Amino acid sequence: MKVVIFSTCVVDLEFPNVGKAMVEVLERFGCDCYLPSDQICCGQPTYNSGYEKGTQRTFRNQVDALLSVESDYIVGPAGSCVAMLREYPELLKDDPEYLGKARILAAKTYEFSQFLWRILGVENAGAELNGKATYHRSCHMTRLLGEAESPYALLEHVKGLEMVPLANAHDCCGFGGTFSAKEPEISKQMVDEKVRHIEETGAEILVSCDPGCLMNIGGRFNRLGKPIKIMHLAEVLNSNVDERRITYLKQMPV
């Protein structure tokens, strides 16, 4: 199975470990991975800031880059960015040259955990991680991409990992892309509440499927001098893997 890696600009710039872990996990499950070098960014930073025209080039570049390699699927490590690619047909609806391509792109793009669980049917990825963890569900992955199950399902089977539910999991962590930098006074109060809820779980590890949120929450933890270990789900699923533990779902999720 040929899989194009949609690396996302945040992983390219700040989270090399997330990209590595994702590729290693995907290869373990038989994916032949490609990383088209012209890809950049889904376009959210400028589009969501109101630079509609200025983002059209970013969209088109991303479409061309990710479709430059023939593939069965496109997989990315960020729920928010993947949700954005899924919106490309709407965002490029007035561009006859790109609309068709955008539809092809959107139809085969998946977020990492979603791909693993829903497409590959992985139940137990074979990982082991000793510790107590909580999961931060990102707003865009849950609400825009509509994926609220796959990370929880996969985390449930990690050996040694105790998952603790996070209070007010539905509340935003205050990242919001450029919002975090443009409205720091508001964003700070939001992330502080998230930090408090995470602390209250007693978890040592914070897991998420969105590097943007991790960058925000992790950065705030560090500024406050509070201990936490930040992990993307791919890193968790790539921990101490024993392939004998791998199991597949008997019934595919609907």
Next chain:
Amino acid sequence: MAIYNREAFLDHLSEKLGTPRHQKDKEPFTHINQLPEETLADLSADELLEMARNTSEALKVTFKVTSKADLGGVLDAYLTDKGDGQLILPTAPDKIKAYGLDDWTAAASNQRTVKYWDPKADRATNLATAQDSAMAIGFGDYMLAESGTITVPSSPGQGRAFNFLPTHYLCIVKRSNILPRSTQATKLYAQRLKSGELKTSNINYISGPSNSGDIEMVLIVGVHGPLDMTYIVVDDM
């Protein structure tokens, strides 16, 4: 009476919308689904009664089922329970007769002051009567099982304030008029208004006593309207 500044106003809206006026009847409107009609539509009469009881009691309503023969006794017990004070009744001879309450009303006035919302009196008199009444016993049209609601259209004999000014309020409804939801009641009212069978300026759907959460979101039962609410369902009607 009169309509002011309409044409220029609506022309402006039409221009903004980019569509000409007087188009709606060319494209009839039907709901994309029938959920309002379908929801709870399959409940039996017994299930409707049980649901009505549960939802009403959840709203702190006193809910009683009685027979036509026992209705007077139930009302007496209610009045005794609420203590002294004036009672207001609707001027609704047909209903009082239908519920077999002719003798009861006569007897009640020997126990306490009983006054009527009087179609022949003026506004001030009826408002004063309702305000001075500790209890109101009125008639409702329908009961809605889903929401613990009674519906009451205003009439010359049971005006709007009848339902709001007295401190304690009791409403009598026929068991056969328990409906699943507000959908069925609204449909009936729309038909009855359209046909002219019902002439009213006001239809109340009342679900429990008045309440408010305006101070620190603490639920307070009894604000402007009645402080408590009793529903009597007459089983054999």
Next chain:
Amino acid sequence: MGIATSDKPLLARVKESEQDKFMQASVAKAQDAQHTKREDSRALLGNWEEWRELGEQIRQRAIAYLPDYLEEFSNNVDKNGGDVFFADTEADAVDYIQKIVKETGAKKLVKSKSMVTTEIDMDKQLLALNKGLALMETDLAEFILQKDNWDEPTHIVFPTLHKNRDQVREIFMKLGYEGDNDPEHLARFARKYLREYFLQADLGVTGCNFAVADTGMINLVTNEGNADLTMAIPKTQIVVMGMERIVPTMADAEVLDNLLCRSAVGQKLTSYVTFAGQQVAGETDGPENFHVVIVDNRRSEALGTQFQSILQCIRCGACINVCPVYRHIGGHGYGSIYPGPIGAVLSPILGGYEKFGELPYASSLCGACTETCPVKIPLHKLLIQHRMVYTDRLKMQGGLNNFMMEVIGIGTGFPFLFRSAIRFGRPGLRTMAHKTDRLTALNFIKDEPLVDKGPGLVGGWADVRDLPIPPKHKESFRSWFADHKQQQKLAQAQKDNSSDK
């Protein structure tokens, strides 16, 4: 003052809100309590997504044929014996209401809760114009605000969410209250105080949840009973409604009432859901004179634009109750009587970008509003649409942040520029980084200098959080991937070689 509740800039309001710990705690508590009530009541109804679709369809229909339905409604009010005034502006609306006050010689006005009367600033204008007029807000919350020297509401459903029981007690003590701070005792006092006033009232002013086109009646959804008293006791009633409050039939109103009650307060139906209009022959209470004032006041600016769907709003406040920004900055933080996501979309339309153009940026675009809206208004997308108007067309922003966004736009549009960013991001951010001894967010922060201050957006980020400088180029994901592929190729070649032998 219209919809504005403050002259201060957003940042100043946010800082004030941050100081108001009681407000923040009560908003959080209210949001969490409402979350449970709302979601439970929707779950109990079942098929919530299909109900939303129906709600959306009804509202879209009403707005698409707005002139037709308003015409039908006004014809029916007229036929029933009432009057209808179409008001283009808030001044027109107040002028007409003032005319009725004069004509009827009203001395005591009672009001039930209505956002649009707050929007047109009716109360204070009428009081200024009529020396002999007494005016009373009778909704418990609005009464509290009025008696607190016209404090501004902070929520469209719970206007006094920012006040605690001690504050309410203090306000009531000025009116003669002598009891404790128990909410029930406070409410009983208000009941008695307002009841006396009610009985003398000669003019009632109400809002309108929905106006029913085919009957000429209005539909009000309330809990306290004051709106019904306002429609029962005075001889004259004035209904003030935003022009978009219209629905085709009672059946449509009934569907929306069900969505509204669940979304606003988690009830199946509120205590009082009323359809009411002009008194009919034989009735002794209710309005002999029934006036409806239909207000545009810039709502039509949204018609036929990307913002048209905002007129679908049924004012349930659910978007406010789920908003993580509202949770912290509260109603006063928005500086508009319409706060939260609905306010951030509506306020720039009604009040202009000059005053409210920054509100659409006060959102993390988390989409909780869009997800909860019972009539499916894509609120977070409308916020982005506002940002587009603000930046692309009005060009009001400028400055360093604008420059940086333009740079990001270019940087994310050309692959060679982005590859340079990966290569030079580290030395670039290194110039803004400092050595610290903070190293508590493991697997993220490395033992390297951290970016903790900087210009523009970098500074905005770094004021709150630490940012590691990007990895060395050879340690980036892309470099790793290239090596990884190279090694795979080598391994494959070796394998092929050995199998050839």
